[in-house]
Amino acid sequence: MTRKLYYEDAYLTAFDTTIARTGQDDNGFFVILEETAFYPTGGGQPSDRGALNGAPVSGVEEVDGDIRHYLEEPMVVGGTVHGEIDWARRFDHMQQHCGQHILSAVMEDRFQWQTTSFHLGEETVTIDLDTSELLEETLAEAEAEVNRLILKNIKVETAWMTAEEAGKYPLRKKLAVTENVRLVMIPGVDYNGCGGTHPQATGEVRAVKLLGWTKNKGQVRLEFVCGERLLGQFGKKHRLLTELKQLVARPEEALPEEIVELNEKSKEKDKYILDLESKLIGYEAKELVEQGEQKQFLSAVYQDRSIKQLQALGQAVLNETTDACVLLVSEQEDALQFVLACGSGLDRNMNDVAKQVLPHIEGKGGGKPHFVQGGGKKRIKADAFVELVKNIV
Structure with a gap:
């Protein structure tokens, strides 16, 4: 071996x-x-x-x-x-793994929550705890206790022994092996059968920062970082905060309030823009009905217009007339999209029309009998597609 x-x-x-x-x-x-x-x-x-x-x-x-x-x-x-x-990677893993042992021990001793899972990721570390939620004051208390234990610089000991010998220690969980047990011990804090690498003393973990939690399969998944990762997280957040301060000329403590205000103003502007777009589509629909060469078949071709806009315009046209069919086509680089509808005064099934024209663009589509939408490849030009639909309708 x-x-x-x-x-x-x-x-x-x-x-x-x-x-x-x-x-x-x-x-x-x-x-x-x-x-x-x-x-x-x-x-x-x-x-x-x-x-x-x-x-x-x-x-x-x-x-x-x-x-x-x-x-x-x-x-x-x-x-x-x-x-x-790669020493930087090795030492990072030593810091994170030892920090996890201390955190899990504190969570069990202080709050009677056992750690059921541990994952050391590339950027953060997580443990799953057998509880349904965590309070902010609980996190603050746990973080303070973990960092207090780290600061005590307790020696981290490892020893090989039998399962019987290991059973004499206050183990956190059942041993995964029955012989050649490697016990990792932080005296007075944690005793665990563990095959991972650890530093010589808790002080080398430097510090732990709890980042937040999410629910996971009825338990809580707690995210945290230790040591150099904590400095990296702090540096990243500090750079982000500095950039925000350059964009928003207010003190750090006022930034959340300012962002809330900006978000509310943005929502108001979005609503205002939507209202304007709705009015413009209404005017556009009236113009399409009034200027249409054939009153019973109205059509228009647009460049790179979204299907959502075509649907809104199509509905607006139907609000203006009940005895016409309307075809709206959006011509894109490699595709055609369309809306095909008819007024309530006409007995037409637009799904039947769509089924006949979709093969010409290798497309798909469908909808209600009076209002369908679809799209496909740009096998023919938009004007030719309009003529094709016109001859069928």
Whole structure:
């Protein structure tokens, strides 16, 4: 079996070893080493990244007891390799995973909520808690307690033992294995069977920030970040706030109120614009009826007009006349869209007409007998499409 150097020293970033076996699976070429400092995906923690002899390691997985290091190109069995770990990624995972242990412990000790799931993502971390909601004051209390424990710089200990020996500690959850138990201990805070990498002391987590929560399958999914990620989140939000302050000349504390006011004004303007558009469509419909060369068949061709606008205009025309058919066509770069309707004074089924003309544009459409819409490919020009419909109607 591969010697797992990451358990002997989580801070080891470089090592030399020999290739024991090679292979290929659905994830690509892989090598199995005599020993490795690369942590494989497991327990909610993603794998390490890095390089072997300069070749990028794209992922590390443990399959049937073997630790597979995935590469773009194959390597030779028996060859020696120099491995280098992406330390920034490794240490980030150490911070997030240890922070999760502390947070889960606080949630259980303070509020009797157990952690049922843990996911270490690329940008944030989440845990699922067996509760239906979280209050703001609860989050504030939990965050303060977690950061207090981090500041105490408690030593993080790990030890291998039997399940029986591990059972003597106040474990948070049932052990997943019955032998070779790796116990991660933060004395007085948390005791957990865990295969992940952790820092030497809680102080290296630096800080935890709870970002918010959502409901998930009857439980709560709590999102947070630790350490360097917290600084990244702070930096991103600070840049965003700075940009907002340049756009809105008000103090930071007044920005939410200003944004609410701007949003309300925007809604009022949108309503005003909709009212104007409705009036314009009404005038346009009257003009179409009055200037139509054939009073019983009114048609118009537009460029890049939306189907929603065609529908509104078609309905407005029907409000002006009850004894005419109307065809409105929007000609686009590679497509034709249309609305075909008839007034209540005419006995016409526009669906029957649409079924006859749609094949000419390889289109689809339908609607009520007096009002249909459709569209398809621009196989013929819009004017030719109008003539086609006119001859059928």
